[in-house]
Amino acid sequence: MKDIDITRAIRAKSDQLNADDLLAGPMTIKIRDIQVVAGEQPVSVYFDGDDGKPWKPSKSALRVLAAIWGANAAKWLGMSCTLFNDESVTWAGVAVGGIRVSHMEGLSKPREIKLTKTRGKKVGVTIQPLLLEKHSQADKWKERLFAVAEDPEKSVEDAWGKVPAEIKAELADDIYDKLIAMQEAATLERESDPDATANALNDAIG
Template sequence: MDISKALVAKSDCLNASDLTGAPIVATIAGARKGDAAKPVVIDLVGMDGRPWKPSKGMLRVIAHAWGVESDAWIGRLVKLVNNPEVIYAGEKVGGVEVIAMSHIPADFTIPVRISQKKVKQHHVAVLAEPATEPWLAQWQAIKNALTAAGYDGDSKQLLATAGQVIGANWDHPNKISAEDAQKVLAAVREDTPDEAPAS
């Protein structure tokens, strides 16, 4: 019996404790603004709507490897693990770390802060890109953006809407090129109202 699901913490986001049993490989569906403590929220395919809220150290790792434009991360893979040595408020609480990434030419090592006084050399390995349907993450990101902009409907209707946004027409989401996907995301996000400021 695989008990991995029983280890998952009851939370609205991915936690280090979720990775106690083993690392996971996840596909990035999109990234969005977070709050002051966790400024970027990364949506992952197949995580039951529970996003990853990376630390600033892990954001620096991702930016070093893939650049600072988060739309370019969509469809790419990360291997995440719990590092129990991560310290917060003077105690070892653990943290989610990236140990491998797709779409990088070679392994790399960069300094990452794990506490106020401690920096470690963090190593990231090359993660082989899957041979299976990478368009799924891209399509999920488009659907997420359309929904956030107030569009609704089933997948067929959303596909038609995505095409109308840039003057294109597809009979299946897997026909959307990466270039067209970026155009759709950029156009839809321009039309998405900013979140109201917190009171």
């Protein structure tokens, strides 16, 4: 018997991506545009194949994106992440589901982000590395540079100076700016997390 995919038929009728659109499974998106307007959902993230229905991240999701890619959303363009329906998300005390981020491009290892759940209480959310298929030497260099950006012992500027000219020509024009933004975001995240130093030491000694 042939397969009959009903994914499109069960999508919620809306002008934006909904948690119900992810009932069939997670979705990996590549960001192509971001718009910011006034309102309760000020940020609209447009991605390849969005059919004109942007993802409007919650504050928690925006906090995750900013913690890893930096607060300047212009640097998120061209980056990829995986979204999923977290059925535990509640509204008015009822579990209604919500869109969360599980994986992000630019990480070489899982990173825990501390998010404010209620006043005075934070919870840790672990974001996994998004492993994209590498087709060229430029892709491999890009992966190495991402790892440098999140390493407190390394410098993006120094690493960039070692990239061959022909590889730089293949990489996106704004890749260096993305790397600097990610390095600054990683530094800020470590400084704002009182457990970061202890965690780094535990990782180092195994």
